[in-house]
Amino acid sequence: MLNILKVDHEAQFNDIGAGIVASLLQTRPQAALGLATGSTPVGIYRRLVELYREGSVNFSQARTYNLDEYVGLPADHPQSYRQFMEEHLFRHVNILPHNTYIPSGSENPEAAVTEYDRLLEQAGPLDLQILGLGHNGHIGFNEPANKLHSRTHIVALDDRTREANARFFRSPDEVPTHAITMGIASILHAKQILLMAKGEDKAEIVARALKGPLTTHCPASLLQTHPNVTILVDAKAGRFI
Numbered sequence: 001m002l003n004i005l006k007v008d009h010e011a012q013f014n015d016i017g018a019g020i021v022a023s024l025l026q027t028r029p030q031a032a033l034g035l036a037t038g039s040t041p042v043g044i045y046r047r048l049v050e051l052y053r054e055g056s057v058n059f060s061q062a063r064t065y066n067l068d069e070y071v072g073l074p075a076d077h078p079q080s081y082r083q084f085m086e087e088h089l090f091r092h093v094n095i096l097p098h099n100t101y102i103p104s105g106s107e108n109p110e111a112a113v114t115e116y117d118r119l120l121e122q123a124g125p126l127d128l129q130i131l132g133l134g135h136n137g138h139i140g141f142n143e144p145a146n147k148l149h150s151r152t153h154i155v156a157l158d159d160r161t162r163e164a165n166a167r168f169f170r171s172p173d174e175v176p177t178h179a180i181t182m183g184i185a186s187i188l189h190a191k192q193i194l195l196m197a198k199g200e201d202k203a204e205i206v207a208r209a210l211k212g213p214l215t216t217h218c219p220a221s222l223l224q225t226h227p228n229v230t231i232l233v234d235a236k237a238g239r240f241i
């Protein structure tokens with residue numbers, strides 16, 4: 001079932017997104033959270049940090065599993081997704097560092113793939129998977145293709161994805177060419193999914209993902225098969241839905 005929440009203001013977007021995470025942790029403190037990077041969830045993480053400081057949310061027993069990581073960037077590289085998560089969430093709340101899992105793409109990516117699948121299997125279905133949406137319909141780094149992978153794998157990034165992410169790097173050439181990402185089956189295995197999108201430039205792909213045909217050429221369209229998906233969009237991204 002797709003539950004669409006369209007909001008007018010950034011603050012509502014962040015309140016709702018953070019509220020979904022916070023209420024899950026209130027009822028299930030040991031929840032396993034699937035986390036996303038990108039600009040869309042930043043305000044939600046900021047709000048979660050505020051809720052933590054107010055005493056409304058507690059991460060001490062939570063476990064987090066990130067969707068993806070660049071291949072070739074060491075964990076302490078400023079643009080690694082590990083650094084992103086530290087900067088926007090982990091270092092500001094009481095999550096235990098050993099309970100934060102992110103594929104490690106720097107030394108031996110093949111071994112990291114196997115290890116990440118082992119961790120996900122051990123975790124069982126994630127209680128909540130947070131997702132952003134790429135302009136080409138990617139979720140995590142599952143790029144449009146004739147075939148999609150079900151489990152964790154190494155992926156060559158689309159030119160468009162590299163261009164979109166170049167804004168975070170000093171030069172476009174520095175954007176890694178490959179990433180490790182959770183696969184589609186692992187994403188769909190989560191008990192609940194929160195897909196978020198903001199801005200005019202996402203309006204078309206949001207509509208394709210939610211109302212278009214199920215196709216591997218728009219990986220997010222496969223979310224239509226999941227029984228419990230919440231779509232959180234601002235008015236611009238939700239223009240066609």
Ligand code: GLP
Nearest residue numbers: 036037038039040132133134140
């Ligand atoms: C990145 C990430 C995705 C993210 C997407 C959208 O490439 N790998 O997990 O959802 O792109 O990013 P943004 O939220 O910045 O638009």
